[in-house]
Amino acid sequence: MTMNAALIRALLRLVGASLVSLVFVTVAVFFITAVLPGDVADALLGQAATPDAVSALRHSLNLDKPVLVRFVIWVTGLLHGDFGVSLVSHRPVLAMASERLIHSLLLAGVTALFAVPVALLLGTTAAIFRNTLFDRAVSLLTLCIVSVPEFLVATLAVFIFSVQLHLLPALASISDIHSIGSFLASFSMPVTTLACVIVGQMSRMTRAVMIDALGSSWVEMAVLKGASPAHIILRHVIPNVIAPLFNVIALSLSYLLGGVVIVESVFHYPGIASLMVDSVAARDIPLVQICALIFCAAYLFLTTLADIVALLSSQRRHAA
């Protein structure tokens, strides 16, 4: 009973800490983007920046009020679901961001569907055949992927797959089998690229988790008893790695966010990340703010989920 109370307290502390982080992020995003108001009005008007026009725009954007007052206005708006309007298109940023968010979630979801099983399989096989040529090759390849910037993976993927596309009829036949060929055609490159980035990171972490499990005393005992490799993997290894593997998956999916920014821009995919990059280039501050908040909230959600899974798994191990 006391154990359960302690567990609940620890869980609440985790959730509380992530809420504090969210508040920190909100405050930080506002003050970083709002401290220099003057040149936003100047930049927006460009050539038409007469003193009158600038002061009128500053007034309509509340830029003539003190920063703290603007912060209160902004936060009050957030709490009422009013995130402001785009400085460029004059549309509500919440509507702009949410229609793009669905596209991004679709891209991330489809990628996770492919990347997670591949990464788990690759990491596990590398751990089982540790120090073989196969393991070394996988290690080197994944190290290369995690070292280079994401856009390089995207560039290389374009080079390989768009050149080899007609060399690999298997790809074409897959899209023939599914009647949603056009869907796959527009999706395959972004998903493939993003999956490469995720598989690189995730299979390395999976390998570490599996090596840890394979070296444990109960596996050693099972080997000494003469159990078959399949029996050892199914009965002794897998039950003990489910929790840490969930942790690996949640952490990897939070890396997905960084990759999404690059991939959406490279392939002109209409998601929220490319919206954010465009709004940064145009210095459309309200749009930047909401995109940053959505990204940070998603990132915090995934990392907190990883922490909670790690906590629960350590509890289970103590209980056992």
Next chain:
Amino acid sequence: MTVAPFARRWVSVIPRIPGSLILFWLLLALLGPVLAPFAPGEVVSRTVFAPISAHHLLGTDYLGRDVLSRLLCGTGSTVLLCAATTVLACTGGVFLGIIAALKQGLTDTLLSRFMDGVISIPSLLSALVAVAAFGSSVPVLVLAMSLIYMPGSYRTCRMLALSIVRRDFVLAAQMRGEKSGYIVLREVLPNMTGPVMADVGLRFIYAVRLLSNLSFLGVGLQPPLTDLGSLTRENLLGLVYGAPAVIAPALTIAVLTVGLNLALDSYKGKAG
């Protein structure tokens, strides 16, 4: 399965490399503009995306400029900017990390909370927000990236220092009434140089990745300045022709980051 003797000999050579590798890139960055055969902005050929030739060793780019010259200058910006970022981030991180471990209490709590807050925002995102707010000039990029990577360095150094500040020689120095700066630099830091250097190398790789990504997105270094990311971006069309204009900068980034990471990997493997 054992590694062939040849491969093993290579693996044993790698640990000595990280330092000299960084030295090599810094030298190349400083000498690059001097070695460049043409001015980087000058249009020198009427052929765009020209292949490798004796006159233009790496061909020409999308405007007919000499790729080798632009690559040498671009490598210079990437390496120097990221080196400056790393120096700033790690100086701050190392100093504050050791101070936090030394003082404990409120100083430690406040510093750690702040660093945790910064680290809870993905790095690419913080950089995008900073560029949106302050524009993408060189000082903004360097300062923003330094702030982004300081918490990681802080965390590592605080952990490393925590086990050192309890040792007798540090306590003795405190008893003697030495100043904090002296204790940080003379008593604590010399006892953790190995892991700190590995951490510095890692921050440098992260900085190269971030700056290249930003420039590739078009919100990093602005023309006429170029770096490896913007060189890849502006010549992306050459990918169709397999032009060296796009392959050369991409390959340079790969060699820079993968090489250093491999070197650090075996260095850490040896140290740990």
